[in-house]
Amino acid sequence: MASCDGCQLTLLDCEDELLALGEAVDIVHFPEASSALRPQGRFDLTLVEGSISTPEQLEEIRHIRAVSHALVVIGACATSGGVQALRNFADHEQFMRVVYATPSYVSSLADSTPISAHVPVDFELRGCPIDKAQLLEVITASVVGRKPGIPNEAVCMECKRRGVVCVMVARGQTCLGPVTHAGCGALCPAYDRGCYGCFGPRESANTGSLATWELGRGRSKADMVRAFRLITGAAPAFEHESKRHEP
Amino acid sequence: MTPPPAHWLERDELGHLLALIRGDGYRLIGPTVDGAAIIYDEIEGVDELPVGWTDEQAPGRYRLRRRDDDAIFGFAVGPHSWKQRLFPAREPLVQIRRDGDDIRFSAARADPPPTAFIGVRACELAAIELQDRVFVRGPFVDHRYAARREACLIIAVNCVEAGELCFCASMGTGPRVGPGYDLCLTELDGGFVVEAETEAGAALVQRLDARAAADAELTARDAGLDSCRQTMGRELDTEGLPGLLFGNLDHPRWTEVAERCLACGNCTQVCPTCFCFDVKDVSLLANAETARERSWDSCFGQDHSTIHGAVFRPAIADRYRQWLTHKFASWTSQFDASGCVGCGRCIAWCPVGIDVTEELSAIRSQDPKPAIELPRPQVWWPREDDPLVPAPARVLEVQPETPDTVTLVIERTTAVREEPGQFNMLSLPAIGDVPISVSGSGEDFVEHTLRGVGRATKALSELRPGQRLGVRGPFGSRWPIELAKDHPLTLIAGGVGLTPLRSAMQQLAANPDDYPAVRLFYGARSAADILYDTELLAWDSLPSCDVSVTVDQASRRWLGNIGFVTRLLRRKELPLDGRYFICGPEVMMRQVLFLLDEAGVPKSHRFVSIERNMKCAAGFCGRCQYGPYFVCKDGPIFRHDHIDFIFGQPGF
């Protein structure tokens, strides 16, 4: 679907495990890696990357759902609409004109939406991009027959386990870590910058309190709109928060 | 007892001390400046210590600042604590290897190098001592923690300056370093007063160029400690705090703080005493090798209290209250001390600056309800075996009970005979382990009845005779059968809640002289879901036992009772001197207890079995906490009056 292909690439980035994976499961349709395409038939596990942003994709995902035993959607695009869902906040017509001289050549839906907005999904693996180890865990869980061990917690938990010094407290930076789903391993704080929400909101994301704190230490409302409206800005909790600060 | 002799160490001699320790084969972990904070990391000498640095702290704020002098320990505590060294954020517990039907479990041994902790503050040493209570003081010993603890040499430092967020004086943990150190330094102008508490410490002093401390130096030390005590940035009234908190579980402040709290878990992670962890099996595809790992967890996460898809602490208010009541109240029942040492880390490193001292004083000052009495800590008999490593056991037999329930008969792996009501942790590689109550046992076998509904139980229920699984246990409390001697005894079971009562029933039925009047009321979903039907009939036929069964759903062919188990009880006499054992879904137990209330049966005569999220089963991981209890070691069987104040209370 609509994406940068980075999440599929994550599978190819499993350099140490790729060949074992190829032996353990029968990969039947993976256009990025193989020209033996077998999109027909029924699948035990289907991984889908990307958001739904064209009428054709909408049709395709319904078909995929129908032929898949388990549908696991991977990445921020597939789970929240992705960065391209920023267009959901703008006038679509105008967007088309900005990019394409003749918009009528291009087929596109007004909004970029997550897969779960259209068909039931069995598991959502978050991230922009997804984490390699988590991807392998989801596949392993599917092979072994158990629930994927993907912790449902804040980025802060990974940050602290890693021993990183909090950038909010010690550097005064804005960081979405406390309201963002873990999985990246707290990369940004480890690189001395605030989290920008690639994995989308966690459950119980108290975005309101975080925004209040940031406003209280001199950030502007426009800063808050930008902070919550980025890679996963169309995820409901972030969308709601960014709208609260719109002029 | 005379105080240990104090020595005086010139400032320049500190390097010598560190060199000596290194020379003795220790690696040094100490404070060092890293980017934006003073952290604890491996150091080589004095140069890497934060000489001339201090920290400014406020709620949600920490900044490094240069000092006017070149003090070495002139700062308060930072984001790291010694917990990271003794109880690492991630660590393998068990290596599991599958070879056909054979499974081998081996402990991932911590083989810690000798490590010297440089600059341990009073509050931090108190925190280490508190974690000792969790991990080594019973009933089980966490061998990994214990090995690291053994391998450490503690060079403590007295605080002569208080931080803005410090309140160790209120918690009684500082600023003077308490027992448990090898050496303790007090930094004064030009050098250190050095006190040794252990032989290792004293031996180090011997090898240094140190002289006996002069009175003036000791006076200066005491003055520094005094001034520190007096300038503590925070204060906390701890008087009767545990009872106060549990008496105010519905205080409006919980909702108020929940609006600010991010439930991010930072407070628990920086806390030097918080010990909760999660356990996961890490494997690749269907590989033969699986690593069972633990990693720090927090009661602020949803998974912490989730069991069978039910979330026991859905709201942030529930989670904050869980944390604060645990830290300042439950700890006292569990470990005979407050869980807070007053270091102030949770205040500084809360991203939105929530201050526990403020929250606690708000609860105390805003219309509090009366305090209640909390249970006293238990004394545990230590058990030497490693509770986290399963033993492989062969499945001897698999008896189908109902379409989704089987009884696994497995070979006994332990010398300890399970008691009715206790449970074992059953595990499969790559899938993990789950608590399953013992439904029966014999000389050389144990029986577990389980419903294959979750992924782990499903995998377990698909085992075949001859295959192996991992077993650790037995764990937990038991049905107090002996208390029922000479009293009518009523067992009330719902669904698979019958399984832990089955082994009790077997004993009761076998001893009619002691237990002449036993009644069993059992509610099942449908006729097809009734467990142990032949045994039920057999028990019913005994003069000493009376069995009644009811189902929720029936077809016309069913000629027995239909209706919830409470309908059975309503028709029966509920003797006041009787004893009652109840096990089933919590909603069922609640309804049964209401009926017993109506009948006037004393709470002390009723025993219930509680189920909560359980990972380690040995009292380490904190996940099965139930108010002041751990379900794994204080439970699963509780006397009703002991848990009355939290039973059915949302958020517990």
Place this chain on the structure above:
Amino acid sequence: MTETVYKVDMLARVEGEGRFSVQVHDGEVTGAELSIFEAPRFFEALLRGRSLAEVPDIVARICGICPIAYQMSSVRALESALELVVPAEVWPLRRLLYCGEWIASHVLHMFLLHAPDYLGYDSAIEMAADHRELVERGLHMKKIGNQVIELLGGRAIHPVSVRVGGFTRAPRPRELDELRPALALGLDQALETVEWAAKLAKPSQDNDYVFVAVKGDDYPLERGDRLAISDRGDIAVEEFNEAFHEAQVERSNALHCRLADGAAYLCGPLARLNLFADKLHPRAREALERSELRLPVRNPYESITVRAIEVVHAFAEAVDIVAAYRRPAQPFVAWRPRAGVGHGATEAPRGLLYHRYVVTDEGEVAQAQIVPPTSQNQARIEQDLVALVPSLLTLPHDQATRRCEQLIRAYDPCISCATHFLTYDVEATP
């Protein structure tokens, strides 16, 4: 009268979603189309109004294969808009990061996407059954490339440390030192790879290309203020829109870019090597010489060998940079917003990547233009198909189709990148 159509509706082993078709009428090619149906994602539009500090994070998402290229071109363009002088210590780190991407991307393409064409497999996983060592060598080199990126940027895809003015964090020397053994091993493997690639049997073709690449002091990569155009001299990066012209075509969601005079041109490894072989790292030059490849290289099927040479170059540079590394006290220069227009061009693995931004005095993006290599090469790919197809007419249909695919893959087209770009022919916006 015969009518033959070669077409593939879902191009595999390329990045993103595209198709091609070639129509032949009585032995004469009447049409060749590479069309891209990857859904548009409107990056230029959604950059408008964003803070310029956010641009590197946003543009990385254009492509999962070469996010660093996007980050590098964007920070170059924005720094030029801000007239910011980046500290000297930052440049080697940027080049090192980019080397990581070149290694990962080139190796991915060579071993996992392109090699199966030469050896007759559908995928590298299948190929591994017969050529395990080869595939493992590829995966190993790719892993090292990714390790370089991960070390500097946190993760291999969409790294997090690139910022306008430098890096959010510079690694400790100790961390970089840990890369040394892997880089040395990678360099050896890259040298072997050149020999392997050079020996692959390749169809012959000789195309008359116009080559375009960034021109700077070194072999084209992360910086260069001019663009070299073969046979036509060079231009300043700022003159991009005068020298090149982007247009939309009906069949595709990607814009086509040509020289102002309408000629198709080529950017990417072939262009870089032909224009700047003299600037190759000595180790790469040796490899070039040993490969017996003769300049100019005008056979697109040889691009697999050229990529292998560039991988040697990237490893060799990385080794040098790590050896000379000193940790900067502060890995970035701070900036204040000011209004301006900035241009930046760097060499993505697939070729020239041009960014242009108009920023306001509040530090917001007013306009963004991004021209990725694949949209520049698209016209050239179609032209090559037209040239190739007459020679395929005697082959069985499926073999001929495969040859077309192989040709397209030789360009390593990155379709995710190619979509969603802004033309200057913007119709009046309301």
Place this chain on the structure above:
Amino acid sequence: MKQALRKIRLLCDLDDGQLERIAAIASIERVKTGDIVVEEQGPANSIRAVAEGRVSIAVSVPGRGELPVCTVSVGEILGWSALLPQARWLATARAVKDTTLIVLRGAALLDLYEQDRELGYRVMHRTFETVAERLHDTWLQLMDSYRQ
């Protein structure tokens, strides 16, 4: 009869005189396992109490036949519909054991309530209690709590 009535929870608050008056309108009914006691849709004329045995109460579900929803045991009553004006049975009651029932005609019982308001109050109070308990038990049954 009085002895039998004493065991019925519905009547447990009544004094001897009141019980006698009830006994006067009561009759005994014996049914065999499987016999229908009352049938859905039939005119609801009597309230019954189980003196011995057990009766199941079932609702007809098209396509699935009678679906038993609860059982009534010794001391409990069934058929409170008989106390409603012009009522019909809402469910079928069937003996699942050989059962002895005490039958109280609805009209006669209502007359008694009119004559002796105190008796009426006491019995209706217990009737209400039974209805409330049964409703509550039904909720619990509906929760399907053993599924977890």
